[in-house]
Amino acid sequence: xxxxxxxxxxxxxxxxxxxxxxxxxxxxxxxxxxxxxxxxxxxxxxxxxxxxxxxxxxxxxxxxxxxxxxxxxxxxxxxxxxxxxxxxxxxxxxxxxxxxxxxxxxxxxxxxxxxxxxxxxxxxxxxxxxxxxxxxxxxxxxxxxxxxxxxxxxxxxxxxxxxxxxxxxxxxxxxxxxxxxxxxxxxxxxxxxxxxxxxxxxxxxxxxxxxxxxxxxxxxxxxxxxx
Numbered sequence: 001x002x003x004x005x006x007x008x009x010x011x012x013x014x015x016x017x018x019x020x021x022x023x024x025x026x027x028x029x030x031x032x033x034x035x036x037x038x039x040x041x042x043x044x045x046x047x048x049x050x051x052x053x054x055x056x057x058x059x060x061x062x063x064x065x066x067x068x069x070x071x072x073x074x075x076x077x078x079x080x081x082x083x084x085x086x087x088x089x090x091x092x093x094x095x096x097x098x099x100x101x102x103x104x105x106x107x108x109x110x111x112x113x114x115x116x117x118x119x120x121x122x123x124x125x126x127x128x129x130x131x132x133x134x135x136x137x138x139x140x141x142x143x144x145x146x147x148x149x150x151x152x153x154x155x156x157x158x159x160x161x162x163x164x165x166x167x168x169x170x171x172x173x174x175x176x177x178x179x180x181x182x183x184x185x186x187x188x189x190x191x192x193x194x195x196x197x198x199x200x201x202x203x204x205x206x207x208x209x210x211x212x213x214x215x216x217x218x219x220x221x222x223x224x225x226x227x
Contacts, residue, residue, distance in 0.1 A: 001026060001028075005017065006034070014040065015040060015171075018042040018044060019044070024072045032080055039188075042189070044084040045083060047087055050090050050093075052108065053066065053104060054066055054103075056095065059093065066103065083189065084114045084189030085114055087117070089108070092136040092145070093136070095133070104148065112155050114190070121141060164210050165210065167207060168187045168191075170207075171185050172184075178194055192216055195220040207226065208221065209223050
């Protein structure tokens with residue numbers, strides 16, 4: 001993967017590269033060193049977790065344990081301070097017991113993800129999981145999902161509030177879906193920032209002061225436009 005990234009970085013005029021979803025087993029020291037030393041490679045990793053329970057991860061055929069995942073998080077944050085970490089989490093996989101779900105909540109609290117995409121397991125025809133024993137009742141899956149969402153919302157809001165007052169670089173993407181009178185863009189850690197500015201800034205990098213935090217991101221103030 002790092003060889004491909006280096007080839008992309010050699011493309012003239014390429015100002016920013018953001019990785020898509022990547023398995024925790026693919027996060028190598030070489031990749032983290034490249035991310036730490038190359039400002040054009042965004043400091044953001046989206047690593048699916050799926051569950052904080054080793055028993056559930058094994059039933060999912062995931063090639064890592066919760067401890068393995070936490071070790072990757074520790075290496076990432078050590079190599080790339082303030083890296084943005086996002087994930088996917090599923091509750092209610094067949095065989096998931098309350099103690100397994102509590103392990104997921106515990107891991108979420110420990111990692112403090114910047115954002116998480118959270119789902120309740122839904123059986124799909126002709127998949128191994130659909131015929132597994134110990135299917136979790138729908139109402140229990142929804143209860144667990146709501147508890148997980150509530151926890152992540154608390155974490156996310158708290159983390160975003162810590163960043164208020166920071167000065168960040170934002171790539172302007174276009175008009176905001178939150179407020180069409182404002183512009184929207186993303187930081188290198190994949191945080192959404194909305195601010196007032198001229199539409200001619202779209203596609204450019206700007207410097208923004210973060211003034212107010214929300215679950216979805218920030219409202220900010222334009223400090224300067226970069227050449």
